[in-house]
Amino acid sequence: MEKERISHHKSVQKIYERIKKDNMNNIWDRYEAQGMGGDPDKRCPFCLKGARCDLCSNGPCRADSSIDKRGVCGITADGMAMRMMLLRNVMGASTYHYHTEMTLKTLKATINGETPFKISDPDKLKTFANRLGINTSGNDKEIAHRLYNFVQEDFKRSIDEMSIIVELLAPEERKTLWKKLGIFPGGIYGEMMLSTSSCLTNVDGDYVSLALKAMRLGIAMAYQSQIINEYIQDILFNVPKPHNFRVNLGVLDPNYINILPNGHEPFLGFAMVQLARKPEWQEKAKSVGAKGLRIIANIETGQEMIQRWEMDDVFYGFTGNWIMQEAVLASGCIDVFVCDMNCSMPIDPRYSEKYKFKLIPVSELVSFQGVKERLNYIPNKAEEQASKLLQMGIDNFKERHDKIEPIIGLDMNEAMVGFSTESILEALGGKLDPLLDAIKKGTIRGVAGLVSCTTLRDFGQDVHTVNIAKELIKKDVLILSLGCGNGALQVAGLCSPEAKNLAGPGLKNLCETLGVPPVLSYGTCTDTGRLADLINAISRALGDVPIPDLPVIAAAPEYMEQKATIDAIFALAFGLYTYVNPIPTVTGGSDLVKLLTVDCKDITGGILHVEIDAKLAVEAMLDHIETNRKKLGI
Numbered sequence: 001m002e003k004e005r006i007s008h009h010k011s012v013q014k015i016y017e018r019i020k021k022d023n024m025n026n027i028w029d030r031y032e033a034q035g036m037g038g039d040p041d042k043r044c045p046f047c048l049k050g051a052r053c054d055l056c057s058n059g060p061c062r063a064d065s066s067i068d069k070r071g072v073c074g075i076t077a078d079g080m081a082m083r084m085m086l087l088r089n090v091m092g093a094s095t096y097h098y099h100t101e102m103t104l105k106t107l108k109a110t111i112n113g114e115t116p117f118k119i120s121d122p123d124k125l126k127t128f129a130n131r132l133g134i135n136t137s138g139n140d141k142e143i144a145h146r147l148y149n150f151v152q153e154d155f156k157r158s159i160d161e162m163s164i165i166v167e168l169l170a171p172e173e174r175k176t177l178w179k180k181l182g183i184f185p186g187g188i189y190g191e192m193m194l195s196t197s198s199c200l201t202n203v204d205g206d207y208v209s210l211a212l213k214a215m216r217l218g219i220a221m222a223y224q225s226q227i228i229n230e231y232i233q234d235i236l237f238n239v240p241k242p243h244n245f246r247v248n249l250g251v252l253d254p255n256y257i258n259i260l261p262n263g264h265e266p267f268l269g270f271a272m273v274q275l276a277r278k279p280e281w282q283e284k285a286k287s288v289g290a291k292g293l294r295i296i297a298n299i300e301t302g303q304e305m306i307q308r309w310e311m312d313d314v315f316y317g318f319t320g321n322w323i324m325q326e327a328v329l330a331s332g333c334i335d336v337f338v339c340d341m342n343c344s345m346p347i348d349p350r351y352s353e354k355y356k357f358k359l360i361p362v363s364e365l366v367s368f369q370g371v372k373e374r375l376n377y378i379p380n381k382a383e384e385q386a387s388k389l390l391q392m393g394i395d396n397f398k399e400r401h402d403k404i405e406p407i408i409g410l411d412m413n414e415a416m417v418g419f420s421t422e423s424i425l426e427a428l429g430g431k432l433d434p435l436l437d438a439i440k441k442g443t444i445r446g447v448a449g450l451v452s453c454t455t456l457r458d459f460g461q462d463v464h465t466v467n468i469a470k471e472l473i474k475k476d477v478l479i480l481s482l483g484c485g486n487g488a489l490q491v492a493g494l495c496s497p498e499a500k501n502l503a504g505p506g507l508k509n510l511c512e513t514l515g516v517p518p519v520l521s522y523g524t525c526t527d528t529g530r531l532a533d534l535i536n537a538i539s540r541a542l543g544d545v546p547i548p549d550l551p552v553i554a555a556a557p558e559y560m561e562q563k564a565t566i567d568a569i570f571a572l573a574f575g576l577y578t579y580v581n582p583i584p585t586v587t588g589g590s591d592l593v594k595l596l597t598v599d600c601k602d603i604t605g606g607i608l609h610v611e612i613d614a615k616l617a618v619e620a621m622l623d624h625i626e627t628n629r630k631k632l633g634i
Contacts, residue, residue: 004459009492048585065078086211092564096566245416259338271383288398335357339368355400416516473494473504478520548575558582581617
């Protein structure tokens with residue numbers, strides 16, 4: 001692979017040359033090797049269509065809807081594809097909720113005074129507790145304890161009891177529809193059980209039923225897992241507010257001890273930053289010949305951190321998203337790679353051995369073949385564990401620095417990060433009116449929630465995400481970016497105020513007026529629920545406009561894994577026009593494709609759109625936005 005088929009980012013392209021020179025097994029070569037007939041994107045046609053199943057011993061089976069070829073059990077290609085999609089959604093939901101449970105454990109330990117953290121935003125605590133009908137009398141710890149108990153009780157509600165969290169937070173018209181369709185969820189644990197049990201052989205082979213169960217699970221996940229998780233992290237670590245942050249691989253300086261928290265959970269990352277800012281730890285670093293000790297944010301753990309805390313010479317910068325992981329590790333600048341619950345690659349031990357850094361899993365979810373040393377995160381031991389990780393970096397520095405030639409001269413730029421519902425309102429003077437006026441007047445045509453991973457399917461890393469974003473802002477569509485796609489746009493320069501020059505005249509004028517970029521860095525994939533909450537606020541401010549009628553779209557230009565699939569299914573349940581790429585593995589079921597891309601509009605108001613060409617994809621998104629503008633008379 002060459003240049004943009006590797007990555008949009010020149011820094012990654014440069015380190016790929018080193019990886020090849022060192023004869024290291026890498027994601028680009030592995031991707032190419034999976035292709036068929038010399039085409040890296042070509043795969044088994046039955047697998048690509050989702051018309052394959054190996055869930056029982058009668059299989060693996062293949063199905064073909066055009067000739068009514070079914071699995072041994074009699075399941076159709078439609079049922080086969082949707083059942084596998086629902087299983088992916090269960091994996092996505094359970095992983096999101098694992099993060100939520102760790103956040104709650106951290107909150108409880110913090111209430112008890114057992115962590116180095118504190119309730120950093122008591123106003124958010126009271127505001128959120130009020131929304132949930134929780135008594136806000138007493139001190140912050142008492143309110144937080146009631147919040148903890150309230151959400152835990154709701155999570156465990158049975159499937160025949162409606163979730164109070166969803167009832168209190170979701171839009172009225174959505175709740176009415178979900179109840180009518182029978183997809184208003186109970187507690188998240190019961191919903192995961194219902195969905196998983198439905199996927200057993202000879203249980204539910206009806207693609208429509210399976211799709212509705214997926215939506216039901218997605219609703220539970222968005223409100224109970226995502227919103228609860230992010231809002232409690234706000235309470236502990238601050239609500240995101242706009243500030244600049246260094247990004248791209250140039251943030252890695254080989255003369256510093258560089259420790260990278262990686263994954264999706266920010267707890268040990270924040271604990272390490274707090275310790276590393278103390279003079280005694282910087283002196284320890286200098287005593288072994290380093291210029292100092294730095295914590296470098298990485299992937300979604302990094303996003304959680306950089307949205308909330310400002311940069312300095314200790315919390316120095318952010319590298320990028322998960323596909324550039326091997327490039328980060330091969331830079332020759334890393335001393336400790338700290339791996340929490342998500343997005344650490346099975347190949348990492350080879351890079352650890354080659355480039356002389358410590359590879360430390362800090363979650364019971366993560367394990368590497370051959371790596372025995374680990375430090376599973378325990379909230380009431382967070383400071384002690386952070387101290388051990390910093391010491392590992394100090395102990396590792398000399399060997400890495402003396403033996404490994406680093407790559408230097410890599411690109412670095414700054415992105416404006418830290419946009420949240422609260423900070424957007426603050427920038428608008430406390431009300432949504434300036435944004436709504438801009439939409440009504442046509443200054444901006446609409447809003448896109450770009451919630452994306454990053455993948456090598458069809459394009460190089462982040463290439464399609466950047467192209468879609470550029471086309472959208474050129475058409476005066478404001479973007480709120482989340483997930484690995486957020487990292488893509490930060491590193492590509494689209495989250496800097498200067499990117500206004502790539503925007504259409506209306507959006508450019510809004511950016512100049514408010515002093516913001518055309519792409520607002522809104523957080524991680526876990527912030528999908530936060531985004532839905534903002535869309536609900538926009539709906540109410542416009543006079544309770546139904547969600548499907550808003551000039552708003554969701555876009556996942558490079559979805560990759562199971563958490564992304566449930567985000568997309570939730571977006572459909574929420575009533576959003578939802579663009580995804582690559583083409584999902586459901587095309588073997590012609591009736592299922594029709595359900596998702598045509599019929600769904602008459603069921604939930606949401607609609608799925610797939611298109612590989614960036615300009616054609618954005619044209620279709622604009623058609624939807626303009627149709628809704630006419631419907632609203634604006």
